[in-house]
Amino acid sequence: MEYWNPAYECMSREEMTRVQTERLIDTVKRVFHNVPHYRRKMQEKGIEPGDIKSLEDLKKLPFTYKQDLRDTYPYGLFAKPLSEIVRIHASSGTTGKQTVVGYTRKDIDTWAEVMARTLYCAGANMNSFIQVAYGYGLFTGGLGVHYGAERIGASVIPISGGNTKRQIQIMKDFGTTILACTPSYALFIAEVMEEMGIKKEELQLEAGVFGAEPWSDSMRKEIEERLGILAIDIYGLSEIIGPGVASECKYKCGLHIQEDHFIPEIIDPVTEEVLPPGSKGEIVFTTITKEGLPLIRYRTRDISSLNYEKCECGRTIVRMSKVSGRTDDMLIIRGVNVFPSQIESVLLEIGETAPHYLLIVDREGTLDTLEVWVEMTQNMFSDEVKRIEEIEKRIRGEIETTLGISAKVKLVEPKTIERSEGKAKRVIDKRPNR
Structure with a gap:
């Protein structure tokens, strides 16, 4: 069988609209009554749950931003008491404060369901042996694929990342x-x-489910x-x-969104107006079955x-079409979200260098590399080599602690990094076909 849950994956548009409308109305009621943040935002816009009667009304609701998760x-x-939260995951933020997500038992069940559909898209079934080489832990990748593999009755090999041989x-x-891992790691495995x-x-490899970072069709062909x-x-x-939010099938003509759980919209990132089908813009998601952390019109920046x-x-x-870029300055390096402001925070905390820096992202073979150029002060410029090496080592250690990835640090002469009257150019991304 080609589908895990054909009743939903092959549902008519009319029936899907009915399911989505029913679940949206219920979700809006729950967040209004259980999440003070949403109640306040809705009241500020003069909206009550009763005002949401159809999918057309979705655009009346306020957006949710990553900053909202940091502020709270x-x-x-969370829309459920902590006693009902059975799993907590987190992802890194721009200033080291993590974005925390919580799951109820039903949310874990939903997660297993959408990942089961994803794995079926790749041709997996109960006879498959699925090697999960995404990281386990606070990162959602490893356990997410793991749940889906168990749901379809496959044999799971929970190896996590690293130790390539x-x-x-x-x-x-x-x-x-x-094989389930980042595309760059799949190429490294091939090397x-x-x-x-x-x-x-x-x-006996047949297929790979690759995500967590942008990758091109030329990289796909090589893999x-x-x-x-x-x-x-x-x-x-x-x-x-x-x-598990969306996945390609064997025809590779876009990623199927599990829209009985997540309603997508495309908006103009500047005007915030909803754009018609086929238009390119920022994708926004509303969760309509999640209990622990339901989100209304979440701005993905993708x-x-x-x-x-x-x-x-x-x-x-x-x-949805393959993500072609972002509306903010976030980089994805080896599957990790990296913001220039994180580097800036590290440098400011150490306080021994000038505040001018440049991130140079490249690809050596199949793996992304990060090099950080930091300007020395005039005083440092006259320091002995050993002292400069000590500062480089300290910055490198702090970056690795903050970001969770290694970086090469190079202290450069004063005035080496180009100045700009407008927005400072903080990043040079040399990766081909990213």
Whole structure:
């Protein structure tokens, strides 16, 4: 069977509208009565739950921003008492304050459901061996895929990230058929396989579900050729549920959004007006089944478009185009969200350098690299080499602690970094076809 839940994945547009409307009305009532933040925002706009009667009324509701989660840190947007929250995850924020998300038992069940559909999109079933090489822990990737794999009755190999030679050996010995990781890590695995002298024909890999970072079609082709698999793109945000929000199928013509759980809109990021189907803009999500952390019109900052035509695979749920960029300055490096302001915070806390810095992002082989140039003060410029190396090491350690990724730090001469009268150019991204 090609679908995990055909009743919803192949539902008529009329029936989907009915389901979404019913669930939206219920969600709005719940957040109004249980979340003071939403009640205040709705009252400021002169809206009451009774005003929301159809999907057309969705645009009357206020937007939710990542900053709202920070302002109410850690549990201020939860709609259920903490006694009903059975899982807490978090993702990094711009100033080190994490974005906290909570799940009830029903939310975990929903997460397993949407990930089961995602894995079926990749051709997985109960006979599959699914190697989960996304990170486990506070990051939602590992456990999200894990739940979906268990839901369909597949054999889960919960290896997490890293230790690449062991990953490959386990793939070979255990008969892994589905690989789940970031696309850049999949390419790195292919490189290490070649170094180890292991051919793709020695593995039983059939497909990969790759997400957590932007990747191009040329990267997809390279992964497919070097690993001999079908490579599909998956999309998710911790705030919405984690992985499982949307997924490509084998036809790779957009990512199917599980819209019985998440209503998408495309808006103009400047005017905030809702754009018609097919228009490119910022994708916004409203969760309509989540209990712990329901979000209304969440601004993702991701640029995409929506296609409501039936897919060749038979699914009728709406498809979003591959994310083509962002409306803010966030970078995704090796699956980790990185904001220039995080680097700035580290430098200001250390306080021994000038406040001028530049992030140089590149790709060596298949893995992203981050180099941070920091200007020395005039006083530092005359310091001995050992002293400069000590400061570089300290900055490097603080960046790794704050961001969770390694970076090369280079102290440069005063006035080396270009000045601008307008918005400072903080990032040079040299990655090809990103």
